[in-house]
Amino acid sequence: MSRRGVMRTLSELPLIKGFRPLWLRTNYRQAVILRLEEYEAFRLVDYEGMTHEQVAEQMNVSRPTVTRIYDEARKKLARALVEGRTFIIEGGNVEVIGEHYQCDNCNERFVVDTDVRGQVFCPECDSDRLTNLSECFVRGCGRCRRCK
Ligand SMILES: [Zn+2]
Ligand SMILES: [Zn+2]
Incomplete structure (x- = not known):
């Protein structure tokens, strides 16, 4: 429920x-x-x-x-x-499962458990240049490279 x-x-x-x-x-x-x-x-x-x-x-x-x-x-x-x-x-009355990321380097998309702490790296290319899609879509980012 x-x-x-x-x-x-x-x-x-x-x-x-x-x-x-x-x-x-x-x-x-x-x-x-x-x-x-x-x-x-x-x-x-x-x-x-x-x-x-x-x-x-x-x-x-x-x-x-x-x-x-x-x-x-x-x-x-x-x-x-x-x-x-x-x-x-953007925004809305929804809950999104996990933290969603997209790599700015290789465009790989991946999901990390919300309770995982610490630095996140792209599983494909190991880059730390990531866009937090959960921020962008759910909480309304308006400041990252992709949103501008
Ligand atoms: Zn990557
Ligand atoms: Zn954004």
């Missing part, structure tokens, strides 16, 4: 942090922010082809909640596309 008010935990984070419109200057202040549960509902319905009922079961929320989240995701994506806005996936 998930905690009250918390969406289903995510074990995967999106491949990208967002989109920037071609031809226009990137305007972060006017960016459309898609929350992680909106991204997840949109992905499950329009990419995986699931029904709202199936998504409700998977995300551990009611069917009307799925419909509301999904509609919001569609509206935001439409606004970004039509108005040429920068589009960022």
Whole structure:
């Protein structure tokens, strides 16, 4: 059972942090922010082809909640596309399992247990130049190389 008010935990984070419109200057202040549960509902319905009922079961929320989240995701994506806005996936009412990292050197993605302490290195190339994806996506980074 998930905690009250918390969406289903995510074990995967999106491949990208967002989109920037071609031809226009990137305007972060006017960016459309898609929350992680909106991204997840949109992905499950329009990419995986699931029904709202199936998504409700998977995300551990009611069917009307799925419909509301999904509609919001569609509206935001439409606004970004039509108005040429920068589009960022960030925040939301979700729990992510583990600390997710992406290596700035070789782009390898990997997950470390949240309770592991100390310096983290890329398992592929041993680099310590890492982006903490959990920071970027869940807590809202806005300062790392990838977010700028
Ligand atoms: Zn690496
Ligand atoms: Zn970041």
